[in-house]
Amino acid sequence: MILTVTPNPSLDRTYEVPFLERGEVLRASSERLDPGGKGVNVSRAVAAAGHATTAVMPLGGAPGALIAELLSGQGIDVTAVKITGQTRSNIAIAEPAGTLTKINAPGPELTATESGLLLDTVRTHSLDADWIACCGSLPRGVGPQWYAELVARVHEAGARIALDTSGPALLAALGERPDVVKPNAEELAAAVGRRLTTVGDALEAARELRSRGAAAVLASLGADGQLLLDSSGTYFGCAAVAVVRSNVGAGDASLAGFLTAGGTGPDALAAAVAHGAAAVQLPGSVMPAPADLDPSSVTVTEDVPLDRALTEPTI
Incomplete structure (x- = not known):
């Protein structure tokens, strides 16, 4: 059983439009309403x-009740x-070529009592x-040490934890x-x-995260593939994708595939890549089912292409 933790969930509404033009009235060709948040997406996958x-x-108000129902x-x-x-509640606007415009609301501010109850729960x-997947940004009112406390408590219970967050919260949790x-x-x-x-730059950065405390690093490089560094070795995986419809939740689908395949080694990386590739070919934040996966399109190797340029270099 995989338990997910989403400190700042959302109700996500996705519209597909033929084009996005500011200041105009646009007519959507389709509309989806999905429960959102990175941990929520992992559970869905x-x-x-x-x-x-x-x-x-944490859930509150009518949007929270609808998320639970969905x-x-x-x-x-x-x-x-x-x-x-x-x-x-968040809004996403998807264009045919795969361009996605998102508007994410800040979300509620949790009290100290509420954030403490979430840790206890x-x-x-x-x-x-078998695994705990803790994912996404922290809500207002919750400091960056919250994830570090969560990791410590999960380890005290004897469980394994996968963490998908960023910034000060990630750095604090590495310890x-x-x-x-x-x-x-x-x-x-x-x-x-x-x-x-x-x-190669990404590989060195992943090694640095391991040196700071992460037992394993599963790094998503978007269209350029994924890296896995763990106790079994270092691996690079990629997949052929015909058409990109939406990248919402693709990384979450990858993490779900990785954990359901055991959470370590090249087979788990192959599952992660297959799930991510399937997710980007589906509308909105639809999570892939087994029928959507194409394992034959996935390549996993220990030969990391160090000199390959990233499609979208980071700043």
Whole structure:
């Protein structure tokens, strides 16, 4: 069973439009309403793959109630920590070529009591989990040490934890030795404080995160592939993608694939790449089911292409 933690969930509305032009009235060709947040997406992908998952999150107001209803309808066990604030609603506008414009609301401010209750709830439920996936930004009112405290409590319970966050929260948590961290290229660059222009640069940055405490690093480089550095070795994976419809939740789908495949080694990386490649070919934040996966399109190797330029170099 994979338990997910989403400190700042959202209700996501996605519109597909033929083009985006400021100041004009646009007509959407389709509309989707999905429960959102990185940990929520991981649970949705895990459930789509046929595995058991529990989603722990703070929920408040009508959007929070709708998130719980939508997730329950997808076979996901929801453990909600009730808060006085209202769960945020986000908007995404998708264009045919794969360009996505997102408007993310700041979300509610959690009280010290609410954030403490969220920690206690995760600690209680971690006893039944094979993996804990803690994902996304922290809500207002919660300091960057919160994830570090969460990692410590999960380890005390004897569970393994995968952390997908960024900035000060990521750096603070490294000292508690999370079992896996999953940054993208931009988050890697921010963590090490330098520009990344090649896959080799990303590899060195991932090594630095391991030296700071991460037991393993699963780094997503977008269209350029993924890197895995763990106790079994260093691996590079990529997949052929025909058409990109939306990259919303692709990294979350990758993490779900990685964890459901065991969370270590080249086979888990291959599953991560397959799930991410499938996700970008689906609309909105739809998570891939087994029928959407194409393992034959995935290549995993120990031969990392160090000199390959990143498609979108980080700043």
